[in-house]
Amino acid sequence: MSSTWLPPEEYAATLPKATVFGSVFFTDEDDRPVHLHAVYSPEHPWQWPGGTAEPGERPWDTAVRETAEETGLMVPGPPRLLAAVFGLPGAAWPFATSGLVFDGGRLSDRQLADITLxxxxxxxxxxxxxxxxxxxxPERDFARLAAVVEARRTGVAAYFDTWDWDV
Structure with missing residues (x-):
């Protein structure tokens, strides 16, 4: 660590870079997890609605927007955090990943039938x-799912920090 202060733009250039995401976890009325099958990601085929934040967007707003775009569902607020997820960068992606998983509640059979992908x-x-x-x-996807299910059950948000790009 240097004892010399850098101008903000120079200091910022030395910091790790990260993408931010927001997603929503739903279950049916019997507390069975709901997932969407991704057509673009054979490595992570089953996902929750959500995605990467756009510039100036907060994780909750991202989760709500992406859920509406991907399913047609409107997520009621206020936000209820289930998990914070973090992953280190890797060879396939040069940025860390940091995101929040929010509780979308329990969907009725009617709501599930009305999902428009x-x-x-x-x-x-x-x-x-x-x-x-x-x-x-993959095992780490299942471990993240199990952590989120447990967070919903206990009311204690999970911290899942093994979402690294290189496993």
Whole structure:
């Protein structure tokens, strides 16, 4: 660490860079997790509605916007945080990833049936008991899902910091 102060723009250039995301976790009325099948990500095929923040956008606003775009669902507020997720950069992506997972609540059968997917992003909605997701996704995706389910159950937000790009 240097004892010399740098101008803000020079100091900022030395700091780690990160993308920010917001997503929404839903279950059905029996507390079975809801996921969307991504057409663009064979590495992470099952996802929650959400995405990367646009410039000037906060994670909650991102989660609400992306959920509406991807499913047609309007997420009621106020936001209820379930998890903070962090991953280090890697060879495939040069930025860290930092995001928040919000609780979208329980969806009725009618709400699930009314989901309208954005076909350029997702091609299926699936609702399964927690354990049934294990074989459908990478282990770290399942570990993140289990942490979010536990956060919802206990009311204590999860901190999931192993979402690194290089595993």
């Amino acid at each position: 954005a076909p350029d992003e997702h091609d299926e909605v699936r609702v399964l008991p927690l354990e049934d997701w294990r074989g459908l996704m």
